[in-house]
Amino acid sequence: MLKRLLLISIFFLYILTIQAGAENQKANIKGPVTITSETLTADNKAHTALFENKVVAITTDLTINSDKMLVFYKEDGGDVTKIEATGNVRVLRESRIITSKAATYYADEQKVVFTGAPRAMDGDNVVTGTKMTYFMDEDRFHVENSKAILKNKKEH
Numbered sequence: 323m324l325k326r327l328l329l330i331s332i333f334f335l336y337i338l339t340i341q342a343g344a345e346n347q348k349a350n351i352k353g354p355v356t357i358t359s360e361t362l363t364a365d366n367k368a369h370t371a372l373f374e375n376k377v378v379a380i381t382t383d384l385t386i387n388s389d390k391m392l393v394f395y396k397e398d399g400g401d402v403t404k405i406e407a408t409g410n411v412r413v414l415r416e417s418r419i420i421t422s423k424a425a426t427y428y429a430d431e432q433k434v435v436f437t438g439a440p441r442a443m444d445g446d447n448v449v450t451g452t453k454m455t456y457f458m459d460e461d462r463f464h465v466e467n468s469k470a471i472l473k474n475k476k477e478h
Contacts, residue, residue: 355402356380357391369395377407387412388425403429411436419443420454432458440465446473 360375371393379386389409395402405427413420413434423438436454442463451465 354381357393359391369397371395379405383415385414386425387414401429411438417444422454434458447471 357373357377357379359373359377361373363372363374364370365372373391373393375389377386377388377391379391386407388407388411390407392406392408393402394404394406406424407426408424411420411422411425413425420436420440420442422436422440425434425436427434434456436456437452440451440454442449442454448471449463449465450469452467453465455464456462457464
């Protein structure tokens with residue numbers, strides 16, 4: 323029974339991915355990102371941009387909401403190296419939603435770490451834990467102290 327639950331959990335985490343496929347991952351992340359907020363504080367010496375209050379970051383198929391978003395970028399070219407989102411973090415892609423108190427995106431490692439009561443939902447299916455790490459290149463999740471609630475879809 324435990325083995326079957328583990329297989330179901332792994333399958334569920336696989337379908338709960340933020341991005342559709344590993345080949346599309348990099349194109350989506352490297353594509354244009356529009357970030358809006360009530361305030362923006364840019365620090366060119368520290369190579370950071372701090373967005374605060376009602377922050378919304380939108381790509382072609384992904385929306386991230388948070389109270390605060392600190393974006394780190396390289397001096398040469400301005401490529402994003404890391405993004406720290408805090409306060410009421412919500413990531414939405416299609417029918418999938420991940421919420422947490424904080425999320426950090428690491429560009430070099432192509433991963434996102436969700437902390438602070440992370441919760442992933444796809445319809446009625448829910449996965450929670452203390453920490454969720456999404457490995458974008460591998461299109462997989464790792465959830466610490468996980469709990470999965472899987473509901474069958476009703477057939478009409």
